[in-house]
Amino acid sequence: MIYKRVVLSAPSLVRGVVTARKMSSERFQVFVTRNDMPQGGIDLLKKECDVKMSSHPSTMPREELLKAIAGVSGIFCSLTDRIDREVLDAAGPDLKVIGTISVGHDHIDLAECKKRGVRIGYTPDVLTDATAELTMALLLSTSRRLPEAQHEARSGGWKSWAPTWMTGPGLAGSTVGIAGFGRIGQAVARRVKAFNTKQILYFNRSERPEAQETGAIKVTFDELLTQSDFIICCAALVPETKEMFNKAAFEKMKKTAVLVNTSRGGTVDQDALIEALQNNTIRAAGLDVTTPEPLPLDNPLLKLPNCVVLPHIGSAAIETRNTMSELTANNILKALKGEPMPAEL
């Protein structure tokens, strides 16, 4: 059990005797921003803290969130919550830690948290395999046109086997470019290699020694664009990667290229992508992430046959999500105890 020490009264002088400050202990309060967080982490928190939880199985209305977090010591949030100065102000000076159930942290104002001494926990590593698996699923779905093919099978479009019908480019013998060669990019490279690709290229700020394992070659962004048959974006969204895939980038890519994005929608200039797909500047795109999320139903991307859109499910493997929840809770608990967190930003 962890307690926070609460001062009930200041020291005072009674007939020349200094009375001790009255102290009491109460459990830390942690607020959970949605009521559908995987149970593992919630159970861990409940053992040691007072847990208050949103009543919504979705992103909380902002006003409600701001009221609910007043005075809490910890916030268990997700990537759909914008954690900024307003949230930190609303929580107040007792706030010690933000735990996000995500590896991405572009929704959190890191500088503002640091300035206030609010620690931040996140969930690297535990979702790498699940996200790399989904990336491969999306890559193959997009290149081999699985959603279109299933639609044909279900809607009577499947008349007979036909030699050129529903064809798409194969991975074997191809060049695959990976933008962003961190944990997830490397895990994707390992999987891609098993498909007998010709070569794997990567674009990353720094050289990654781990590339030796897959023989991936570091190239410039332009080289990645011009040489790759498939380009997979695994880069975190930071100012330098914002809309790195823009009109100029699409024009440099092969007309037969397939783009897959499982990082953040913000790495792609979406209007430029729509144009590139409509004009066949590139062959196809597979997106697990978009701007905004969810993507409005009238967005052209949802109508284009050469675009596969998934609803941000990269890490959505059952065990992974529970592990992410437990890691988020452990991050929060350790921070409240003033100890090193398992995964601190």
Ligand SMILES: O=C(O)[C@H](O)CO
């Ligand atoms: O940042 C993350 O963790 C993914 O986008 C969702 O799991």
